[in-house]
Amino acid sequence: xxxxxxxxxxxxxxxxxxxxxxxxxxxxxxxxxxxxxxxxxxxxxxxxxxxxxxxxxxxxxx
Amino acid sequence: xxxxxxxxxxxxxxxxxxxxxxxxxxxxxxxxxxxxxxxxxxxxxxxxxxxxxxxxxxxxxxxxxxxxxxxxxxxxxxxxxxxxxxxxxxxxxxxxxxxxxxxxxxxxxxxxxxxxxxxxxxxxxxxxxxxxxxxxxxxxxxxxxxxxxxxxxxxxxxxxxxxxxxxxxxxxxxxxxxxxxxxxxxxxxxxxxxxxxxxxxxxxxxxxxxxxxxxxxxxxxxxxxxxxxxxxxxxxxxxxxxxxxxxxxxxxxxxxxxxxxxxxxxxxxxxxxxxxxxxxxxxxxxxxxxxxxxxxxxxxxxxxxxxxxxxxxxxxxxxxxxxxxxxxxxxxxxxxxxxxxxxxxxxxxxxxxxxxxxxxxxxxxxxxxxxxxxxxxxxxxxxxxxxxxxxxxxxx
Ligand SMILES: Cc1cc2nc3c(=O)[nH]c(=O)nc-3n(C[C@H](O)[C@H](O)[C@H](O)COP(=O)(O)OP(=O)(O)OC[C@H]3O[C@@H](n4cnc5c(N)ncnc54)[C@H](O)[C@@H]3O)c2cc1C
Ligand code: SF4
Ligand code: SF4
Numbered sequence: 451x452x453x454x455x456x457x458x459x460x461x462x463x464x465x466x467x468x469x470x471x472x473x474x475x476x477x478x479x480x481x482x483x484x485x486x487x488x489x490x491x492x493x494x495x496x497x498x499x500x501x502x503x504x505x506x507x508x509x510x511x512x
Numbered sequence: 513x514x515x516x517x518x519x520x521x522x523x524x525x526x527x528x529x530x531x532x533x534x535x536x537x538x539x540x541x542x543x544x545x546x547x548x549x550x551x552x553x554x555x556x557x558x559x560x561x562x563x564x565x566x567x568x569x570x571x572x573x574x575x576x577x578x579x580x581x582x583x584x585x586x587x588x589x590x591x592x593x594x595x596x597x598x599x600x601x602x603x604x605x606x607x608x609x610x611x612x613x614x615x616x617x618x619x620x621x622x623x624x625x626x627x628x629x630x631x632x633x634x635x636x637x638x639x640x641x642x643x644x645x646x647x648x649x650x651x652x653x654x655x656x657x658x659x660x661x662x663x664x665x666x667x668x669x670x671x672x673x674x675x676x677x678x679x680x681x682x683x684x685x686x687x688x689x690x691x692x693x694x695x696x697x698x699x700x701x702x703x704x705x706x707x708x709x710x711x712x713x714x715x716x717x718x719x720x721x722x723x724x725x726x727x728x729x730x731x732x733x734x735x736x737x738x739x740x741x742x743x744x745x746x747x748x749x750x751x752x753x754x755x756x757x758x759x760x761x762x763x764x765x766x767x768x769x770x771x772x773x774x775x776x777x778x779x780x781x782x783x784x785x786x787x788x789x790x791x792x793x794x795x796x797x798x799x800x801x802x803x804x805x806x807x808x809x810x811x812x813x814x815x816x817x818x819x820x821x822x823x824x825x826x827x828x829x830x831x832x833x834x835x836x837x838x839x840x841x842x843x844x845x846x847x848x849x850x851x852x853x854x855x856x857x858x859x860x861x862x863x864x865x866x867x868x869x870x871x872x873x874x875x876x877x878x879x880x881x882x883x884x885x886x887x888x889x890x891x892x893x894x895x896x897x898x899x900x901x902x903x904x905x906x907x908x
Contacts, residue, residue, distance in 0.1 A: 466554060467669030468689045468771030471682045472737060480545075480669065497737075503689040503769045505743025 453494040454509035458485045462506035469498035469507060515541045516821045518646050518659035520633040520672050522549045522617050524803055525789025526665030528568055528810025529817070530620035536818020540625040541657065542617070543648050545632035550613030554770045556692060556730050557612075558705050558722050559803045560604045566807055568619050574612040575605045576724040580703035586868030587710030587861035593872075606705070606722045606730070616807075636662060636675045636785075643676065643784035660826045661817055663786045665810070668771045670791035676782050680791070684737035686775035688717050688800050691746045692732025693753070695762035700729050708752070711861050715739040717800075719752050721759075731759060734772055734800055736857070745769075772800040776850050777843065780809075781831045788813045794838065797850040805842055812837040848905040855898055866892065 456477075458469070463484050470478045470485060477491030478498060487498075489510075499507045517533050519526045522544035534540045557576070563569065581595040621627060630651055637645035637656055645658040664672025668687075673680040700723055708719040716736025723729045733749040753759045773790055774797040780787045788794070789806035796802070816834035820826050856864075870891035888895055 464767070464769040465552075466690070466769035466771045467667065468687060468737070468769070470669040471680075471771055471773065472684050472687055474681055476674065476681070497684055499742050500740050501684060501687065501689050501737040501771075502742060503691045503735075503740070503745035505746070507742065 454511060455489045455492040455494060456487045456496070456498050456507055457510040458487055459506050459508065460484050462504060464504065464506070466503070468501050468503065472497050472501050513541075513655070513657050515539050515645075515657065515659040517541075517661040517663055517817050518543060518657050519663040519665055520646070521665035521667055521789075521791070522546070522627060522629075523613060523665060523667055523789060523806065524616055525791070525794075525806035525810050525813075526663065527613065527616035527620045527625075528566075528807050529663055529665060529786075529788050529813040530625035531568060531616070531623050532811050532814020533817040533821075534620060534623035534625040534814075536815060536821070538814075538817050538821045540620075540817075541659070542620065542625060542627045543631040543633055543646070543657070544627065544629050547630055548610075549617045549627070549629070550610035552768060553609040553766070554768050555609045555803075556720055556722055556732055556800075557607045557609045557724070558604055558720075558801070559607055560801075563605070563804060563807065566811065568807060568811075569612070569615050570619070571615075574607050574615050576608055577606045577703075579604050579606060579705050579723075581705075583704045583706050584868070585706065585708045586865045587713065588865045590865055590868035590872055592868055593704070604705070606724050608724075633666065633672065636672070661784055661786065661820065661831070663788060663813065663817075664791045665788045665806075667790045668773050670787065672785070673778070673787050673791060676785045678779050678782065678787065680778060680787075680793075682737075682773055682775055682793075684740075686773060686793075686797075687737040688734035688772040688774055689737045689740050689745050690717075690732055690734040690768075690770035690772060691749050692730055692766075692768050692770065693749070693762075693764045694724070694728065694730050694766040695753075695759060696728045696765050698727055698729060698762035699758035701726055709864055713752065714748060716857055719749065728765070731762075732770075734770075736774075772802070774798075774800055774850075774853060777839075777846055779835075780838070781828050781835045783828045783831075784826045786813050786816070786831055786834055794842075794846070796846065797853040798856070799849075805838075805846075808841055809834075809838045812841070844905070848902065851905060852902055855902065858898075867895075 516538040717734035
């Protein structure tokens with residue numbers, strides 16, 4: 451099975467851009483003041499998940 | 513639409529660049545994706561009084577409080593006080609960052625810079641590989657804006673540099689991930705900005721309390737992303753507040769998350785393009801403070817653009833003047849503090865306590881890195897080996 455991809459919970463994200471600045475795949479964009487992950491780019495490295503200071507990023511389907 | 517310079521971002525770096533470029537005669541446009549300059553505030557709002565020297569702010573509306581100094585608390589609570597007397601002009605203000613950013617933008621507009629809000633830069637315009645401007649999304653319209661110089665003042669998550677082929681991705685080791693509450697109804701009537709250190713308080717960073725008036729303060733935390741797990745910064749900050757009755761009774765007026773680069777600065781110039789402020793990682797790696805360097809670099813960037821427009825030359829060689837100027841002004845300090853950051857990260861809590869203990873009664877003749885190192889080495893000769901690289905840099 452393919453690895454799960456990072457997923458930003460919109461209700462939690464406060465738009466600091468931290469996840470974007472560390473994503474090695476450039477897979478995250480800020481759209482209308484919310485971080486959004488592009489599944490196709492994400493390689494599931496988990497850096498953004500660990501970085502988010504309020505835990506707004508988890509894994510898709512979880 | 514054709515401009516001499518189009519600037520992405522209306523933070524301090526963008527507005528000050530625009531101000532000095534416009535003042536030098538350049539036709540300048542700032543594009544900002546937000547609907548209001550300076551809002552939301554993503555900042556601890558502490559700044560050195562040296563900001564007055566730059567004469568880019570009018571009046572005093574942007575100042576919340578004038579501070580008497582700073583206090584640093586080591587893991588076991590040992591306090592080092594850097595009073596105004598010793599900290600000199602490094603003591604500072606706590607500001608209203610929204611008003612501060614708007615005043616800087618107003619200064620730029622007064623010099624003739626144009627500002628477009630609700631306008632997100634989406635890519636560079638290029639012709640035969642040469643940068644010729646910017647593509648933006650303005651509300652629901654896509655527009656091409658031609659310009660001789662594009663300035664990336666787009667903050668920590670900067671895209672502009674990437675579009676020009678400059679590697680801007682931060683290593684988790686070089687990012688502080690932050691949460692901050694602005695608390696009211698607290699008992700924290702102090703004329704000091706406070707910093708709390710320790711592996712259990714804030715791994716690889718610190719907790720800060722910056723008073724914004726009698727019963728209001730910014731209480732925030734930054735931890736190194738490489739030492740973070742999901743949501744850890746908020747958990748640690750909540751724990752810090754819960755353990756202090758004088759803060760615990762407070763109510764939040766604002767909550768923010770933040771990202772602060774604590775990296776070595778990167779390449780800031782290429783043909784037809786400059787990076788300024790957080791986008792160029794011009795942030796003090798020890799304190800995470802980036803307001804002063806954004807303003808100083810903005811001044812050099814604007815002046816350089818002015819001269820480039822006069823000469824009608826926008827190649828990297830012409831624009832390199834900007835990089836030379838900011839490196840000369842504070843490049844050494846940033847590098848030295850990056851080395852200091854690495855040394856501090858290696859230190860156990862106990863070492864930090866020992867250091868604090870030997871500095872707590874020290875009367876600094878002058879508040880400089882070299883004088884602190886000298887004080888430390890006198891008391892702890894064993895530290896000499898660790899601190900030697902810093903000593904060399906401090907002398908340089
Ligand atoms: C929690 C926290 C606390 C801090 N506390 C302090 C402190 O107390 N003192 C201090 O000196 N420094 C502090 N800093 C650092 C300081 O906030 C930054 O160094 C400073 O804001 C950098 O200014 P800037 O103009 O480079 O970027 P910013 O102020 O981040 O401005 C960038 C602007 O670009 C805009 N933008 C981004 N992308 C686009 C796009 N594609 N299109 C259009 N617009 C775009 C953004 O909306 C934003 O307005 C703190 C940082 C954080 C995160
Ligand atoms: S780090 Fe968290 S809060 Fe910050 S932009 Fe990313 S998801 Fe949002
Ligand atoms: S998991 Fe890694 S690759 Fe995927 S979005 Fe997060 S940081 Fe980027």
